[in-house]
Amino acid sequence: MPSTSTANNRPVRHRSRGDxxxxxxxxxxxxxxxxxxxxxxxxxxxxMDKIHAAKALCTQCPVRQTCLDAALENGDTYGIRGGLTEEERAPLHENLPARLDYSRVNAAVSGQDLHLTKAERRAVVLAAYRQGVSERRLAWLLKVSPQHAKRLYREARRALRHRDAEQITNTTRPPEPEEPRNRDDFGTAA
Structure with missing residues (x-):
């Protein structure tokens, strides 16, 4: 099954900025x-009756996830949105900056204008760099200057080099020798 589908087999459709x-x-x-x-x-x-009735309608909604995303991205903290109450959405609002949804990253790299979190923006830079997207295109995707896009690519190259060097170091380092054990380390039989 393609990774762009959800549990209900509908393709992922992300809300564009301002849509x-x-x-x-x-x-x-x-x-x-x-x-x-x-x-x-x-x-x-x-x-509780109203809450249950509203949530029951939300479970049938074809744009439930889009509604939840819009509520989170716009900071809407009142009412039931995306099938969740204000209290249920509160932790999502707090954790929004750390959200990293790769379907959103892929949609952004392909040109869709989305509200991206900081983590998603970093992932877009890495994905675009790996795919050979030009600095000018990255600037357009992220709505930044070409100079800023150039700096983002420079940081991405540095991060990837550092990660690769760290992986090489970890795989080529010889195992630490064990200290010799004496008979007392094994215990005695009773």
Whole structure:
């Protein structure tokens, strides 16, 4: 199975920077045939019936992950978004800078304009360097100056050289000799 599919076999579709078109596909959007009260997604903490009803709608939503990503990237801390309550999203908000989703990295390297975390930006630089992407293209992908892209590639080369040198050192280092043992180290039989 391709790595670009999720558990429901839908291809991964990342929201581009500023894209709000995904909202039209959301199950929470009221229509003439599907009336949904928007207040359902902003329950009080003790309104468990509303919370369960909102989450049940979210489980059916084709853009649930996109909704969650948008909430995290925009810092939305109120209401139920992406099937999670405010309290359930709080740790995700805290850990967002460390998120490293390689499908997002690959989408960015291929030209999609995404909100990237610092970890994802570093991974884009390494992936682009390994794939031979030009400095000018990297500058365009990351929305940085060509000079900055050049510096990022220089840092990537240095990091890869350092990592390769460290791997060589670790694989060629002879094992440490064991200290000789005496009879008392093995214990005695009772």
């Amino acid at each position: 709000q078109t995904w909202q039209a596909e959301a199950v929470c959007q009221p229509t003439d045939y599907h009336p949904v009260d928007p207040e359902l997604f902003f329950p009080e903490p003790d309104e």
